[in-house]
Amino acid sequence: MGLARLAALHGVATVHSPGPDVTVPVPDETVVAVLAALGVDAATDEAVQSALTRAESAAASRLLPPTVVVWTTPDPAVSGAVLPPALPRALADLPPGTVLRVETEQGDTVEWPSPDAPATAAVAAPEGRSWPGLPLGVHRLAAVAADGRTAGAVLVVAPREVPQPPPRTHGFLVQLYSLLSARSWGMGDLGDLAELATWSGRELGAGFVQINPLHAAVLGDPTDPSPYRPSSRRFPDPVHLRVEAVPEYVYVTGQGAARLDGLLEQAAGLRAAVLDKGALIDRDAVWQLKRTALEIVREVPLGPGRRAAYHHFLAEQGQALEDHATWCALAEVHGSAWRDWPPALRDPRSAETGRARRELIDRVDFHSWLAWLTDEQLAAAGRAAHDAGMAVGIVHDLAVGVHPGGADAWAQQNAFADGMSVGAPPDAFNAHGQDWGLPPWRPDVLAASCYAPYRALLRGLLAHAGALRIDHVMGLFRLWWIPAGADPTHGTYVRYDAEAMLAVLVLEAHRAGAVVIGEDLGTVEPGVREALHRRGVLGTSVLWFERDWQGTGRPLAPESWREDCVATATTHDLPSTAARLTGEHVELRHRLGLLGRPLEEEQREESAEVADWLGALTRLGLLPADGAGEEERIRAVYRFLLRTPARMVGVWLPDAVGDRRPQNLPGTWDQYPNWRLPVADAEGRPMTLEELAVSPRLHGLMGVLRPSAAN
Incomplete structure (x- = not known):
């Protein structure tokens, strides 16, 4: 006990x-x-x-909990001001005579009751009484009771909900690396993202483009291609740079220009290998070429304005960027597994690490410069989406954690639980549980730091985002911790202060003017979706999972879907719609030995499920009663999504051209080319962005999504 x-x-x-x-x-x-x-x-x-x-x-x-949250309403009459909130219960229950002092994020001090109030004034207030209006932010709160007891806490003052999208908008979901254009260096880049946003916004009326996490990867040979196991979530990966779009590129002359021409030829070879010869996307080969090219471009001095902008970026990012760039520089010398470095270098604050940083200052500056360039191109992609009239813009993705050997785990060691890994418990879909190999944040350290790592992470990601998707959003409430070496079944849940985590999220999203989407698929404990709904966080609803589970088990009628969601037909972890409708994904899993039952049994169950959905589409008049071809069936699926009240409807870009292959097949590592496939047509032929833009099949599907076709 x-x-x-x-x-x-x-x-x-x-x-x-x-x-x-x-x-x-x-x-x-x-x-x-x-x-x-x-x-x-x-x-x-x-x-x-x-x-x-x-x-x-x-x-x-304890007089106060570690964190106190105040939900308030922005004052429509005064920019930046908030209406005085009602006294939160944690403060209303304090002993009479307690004095509160707030050191605000903005550097001001607010005391309540005010110093000139009667000495007998109590914090406890009648129902509905408000306390002094405080600015939005994460503040320090101190309480002094009449009996001399004192306490401190984090005080988060946040709006009641995040910004909301328009009543209805549609857009593409795509893994950026898979979207190659005629100008790509072997994988999709930020230039391609800007082109996709501009074209789909202006020509197709798309309101958003949702992409995979662009977090910095752990350097390796080979690099882990998964965007969901990054070195750092705080900084993006420069592999996504469009090298020719760096302003200094055009000023390279002489031998440097000749070397760049040679690198462009090699990049064309990488691109042709993927698009014409069936090669997989080779992230490491792409980065080797880009890094060499960027080293050449860096020799061009920055102009006064550009240098001032770079120095401003360095000052704005501060210690976090210095740590990240230092890890990158040290990893070039000692390898990416920092736990195998010389002992003194494993501590980012040691004197030896400081000396190494000074010795490697040129490499530290190189990686800082790369972060700046990538930030600039992220901003350019965001502007392109806005200029194209997108109602939401670029939807960035936040992975649930980081690689234990990466930059964030090195720089923020005190914030992570040593010897623990995040995963999932056994459930109806996986009897063995899952170990994702990601160290969890310590909830106590987050609170003690005023949630500084979390706030900085959100602020960085939201800087150029129209919306943010949070992978496994249930992790804001609790995470399944697995001790090192233990089986995933022998883990346990650890709770976070969900109200505080949500308040910080809402605060930063409000400041950025960004929508928030939670990936709430799988096992979701009671109350989580309701809490997210109260804060305006959209959920994720995937067609094949939306059934009347409490009743008939049949496909859920479109009018019964929730409104506060992104409705999709599939995700990067699921079969494409074409593969689902044809049953090809079952055959793929059979070939790879992933089925838990005989093939015929799996096929019968899958056929029955597809028949259920096709029957529902037919009854709704979205599909001809006498049957239809594959393209028409896929269009009917998206017509169905438009019948739901969902605020956002996401089109998996590979669906638009009949791609059969999933981008990621859970349960596989080297048996399947996860995260390395380009978007392809129904025959498996890779397609460029230019070809996608003129694809009759794509335009036929997107015609369904136009407002005039909504019904």
């Missing part, structure tokens, strides 16, 4: 429910290991009792 009580006080679960009416105990050794990662010794009965006594004593005497 003592261990369970201690765990509860630290947000660590001792049981979990893999299914309805099923409760599974968490092994004691897991609870002990997780508590240790949170800085709590529970290795013996004596240690448990000692830690429990301290924790219960602290909880009983």
